[in-house]
Amino acid sequence: MKEVDVKIGGMHCVMCANAVCRAVKKTNGVSGADVSYASESAHIVYDENKTDIKNIAKAVKKAGYSVIEDESKYKKRAFKILMASFVFSAVLTLPFLISMILMLAAPQSAAFMLLHDARLQFVLATLVEFGVGWRFFRGAFDSIRGKSANMDVLVSLGTLSAYIYSTYNLFSGGKTFYFEACAMVxxxxxxxxxxxxKAKSRADSAVDSLLRLQPKRATVIKDGVEVSVSTKDIRPGDTVLVRPSEGVAVDGVIAGGCSAIDESMLTGESIPVTKGEGDSVFAGTVNRQGAFTFRATETGSGTMLSSIVKMVRTAQQSKPPIQDLVDKVANVFVPAILGIAAVTFIAVMLTSHNMPTAVSRAVAVLVVACPCSLGLATPTALMVGTGMAASGGILIKDAGALQYASKINTVILDKTGTVTKGEPQVTDFKVLSGDESELLRLAAATESLSEHPVGRAVYSFAAEKSASVPPAENFTAKTGSGVTANAEGKSVYIGKLQNETASEFEREGKTAVVMTVDGVPSAVFAAADAIKEDSAEAVQKLVSSGVNVVMVTGDNEATARAVAEKAGIKEVVAGVLPGGKQEQIERFKKSGGVVAMVGDGANDAPALAAADIG
Known part of the structure; x- marks a missing residue:
């Protein structure tokens, strides 16, 4: 069995997705299909010995839809056509709106008489109905041909019935018209x-941000020669060179050299991890210091980054239990409305024996049932709600998140960038020997050229407390060890050394570096990802509301516990990778929790997507 994800074009509502799903499942060799209208995609499982993607695409086309090959190009073109259709329709509908306003404000005015003229309204409605409304007729035809009924059927029947009825009245001397209903619907x-x-475009941004983490090109060493190649052309076994500040293109194992690698996209930890020969590196991470070569082990869809992207897409395509009910209602909605309109027509004819009245009542049912609320009210509420939430720093994943919001009983917090500020800051400075002001000056000079986050933190702390920063000479940075430089005629080293004071700080979950001047241990700096000013207050409010607050992080146990204690968080799960965060979400959900996930980075994307609210 082979699994494949494809993009589907031409879907206009959830019933379209159901129609595509039925068409695909009927294809010989297809064992399973899940079609998502929200992500405009289909996850298909099929037997390669019985069918292929071409046959599946034919089935989709026969149902009135299409398999998209170039998603970006398709979406841009589709949005341009949609926007042009709306502008054309809105301009021609505006006179109807003005006429309605004048009916209340100035019913005797010449402008009202002009705009209320049935012949003018006939021309405007004709241009809207058949100028841009043809897409609904085509969608309705394709839907019926595929033995289903979608919202296009309702739009077409409702507007066309109103148009035909109004046109008949116009040319037969009648006085009742629904031209404005045609255009406005x-x-x-x-x-x-x-x-x-637009809402779907924002939903896709999470996946796009993940994909942007992977560099498009990399340097591969072939027969001793450095060659720049596309990331797509890298194969397992290739030797890849990574220079400082470059991204890692694929997963692999370091073959030579060592470096400090920023793995925050995986673990959320802001402090780079020192890695050397034999250590694993992952696509999307960034080399901060030193150059190294590594042997590619996983490329393309096999990388950790691709796995994260797949997790996000799978979570976006998954359906909550209530979606089954929605699908069942959607499947009978259009036939039910058509039935109600028919019953209305028959009932009025039997009671009043008045054809125009019966037609107008049946048309009213169809027009009222047209998906204005489904197509406009929900997206409008979602746009306004998400906009207001965003201004308060809250991003709403989807409409389902709003449904679950009132039922939250578990909040899972990422550490780095969520509970903390996301960058190391010096929290402690202890002088072992020498003058404090001189030590701060020398520290600022030594770290002024450093690129390491802890080094930048030391520089910021020391420079802020110094009147001036002397120039540094002979600066040298050694990955995993520290930096050395000469300043004011003295040799200064800042980095890792065995020291009791430094060990005490590290037991508190902090990163400690020792400063020596001319070989004499002189000071210790301790840095940590400082907690945000309002984190403890926010946690306290959640706990007092009866919500269980849990911190799940990729950082080490000691650091995580230290931060959690300051924030007032009792439960901590540390050393967790992105996939593990998602597993923790599922664990709490299985135990009856309605889970909200709070995270700030691409590494949190799978967990955010898997949570009831993220």
Whole structure:
């Protein structure tokens, strides 16, 4: 069995997704299919010996939809057409809106008489109905041909019925018209689709941010020669060179050299990890210091980064239990409305024997049932709600998150950048020997050229407390060890050394470095990712509301416990990679928790997507 994810074009509602799903499942050799309207994608499981993706694409096309090959190009073109259709429709619908306003404000004015003229409204409605509304007719035809009924059927029947009825009245001397209903329903549905397209675009940004972490090109060493190649062309076994500040292109094992690698996209830890020969490196991480070579072990979809992307996409495509009910309602919605309209027509004819009245009542049912609320009200509420939430620093994942918001009983917090500020700061400075002001000056000079986050933190701390920073000479940085330089005629070293004071700070979960001047241990700096000023207050409010607060982080146990204690968090799960965070989410959900996940980085994306609210 082979599993494949494909993008589907032409879907306009959840019933379209159901139609695609049914068409794909009927294809010989397909054992399973899950189609998501929200992500416009399908996850298909099929037997390669019985069918292939071409046959599946044919089935999708026969149902009235398409398999997208170039997603970016397709979305740009589709949005341009959608926007142009809306603008065209809105301009022609505006006179109807003005006419309604004038009906209340100035019913005797010449402007109202002009805009209320049935012949003018007929021309405007005709241009909207058949100028841009044809896409709904085509969608309805394809839907019916695929033996299903989607929202396009309702839009087409409702607006076309109103148009035909109004046109009949116009040319037969009648006085009742629904031209404004035709134009406005189509315009409002277009507006709803624009809001929906923008919401989907923002939903895709999480995956896009992950994909951008991987460099497009890398340096591969072939027969002793450095060759720049596309990341897609790297194969397992290739030797890849990574220079300072470059990203790691694929997963592998270091073959030569050592460096400090920023793995925050995986672990959330802001302080780079020192790695040497034999250590694993992962695509999307960044080399901060030193150059090294590594042997590629996993490329393409086999990398850790690709696994994270797959986790996010899988979570986005998954359906909550309530979605089954929504799908069942959607499958019978259009036939039910058509039935109600027919019953209305028959009932009015039997009671009043008045054809125009019966037609107008049936048309009213169809027009009212047109998905204005489904196409506009929900996206509008979502746009306003998410906009207001974003201004307060809250990003809403989807409509389902709003449904679950009132039921939250567990909040899982990432550490780095969420509970803490996301960058190391000097928390302690202890003089072992010498003058404090002189030591701070020498420390600022020595670390002024450093690129290491802890070194930058030491520099900021020391420079702020010094009147001036002397120049440094003979600066040398040794990965995993520290830095040396000459300043004011003295030899200064700042880095890792065995020292009791430094060990005490490290037991508290801090990163400690020792400073020596002319070989004499003179001071110790301790740095940590400082907790945010409002973290403890936020945690206290959640706990007092009866919410269970848990911190899940990729950082080590000591550091995690130290931060949790300051923030007032009782439960801590440390040393967890992105996949592990998602597993923790699932663990709490299985135990009956309605889980909210709070995280700040790409490494948190799978967990954010898996949570009820992220």
């Amino acid at each position: 189509i315009t409002l549905v277009f507006l709803g689709k624009i809001f929906e397209a």
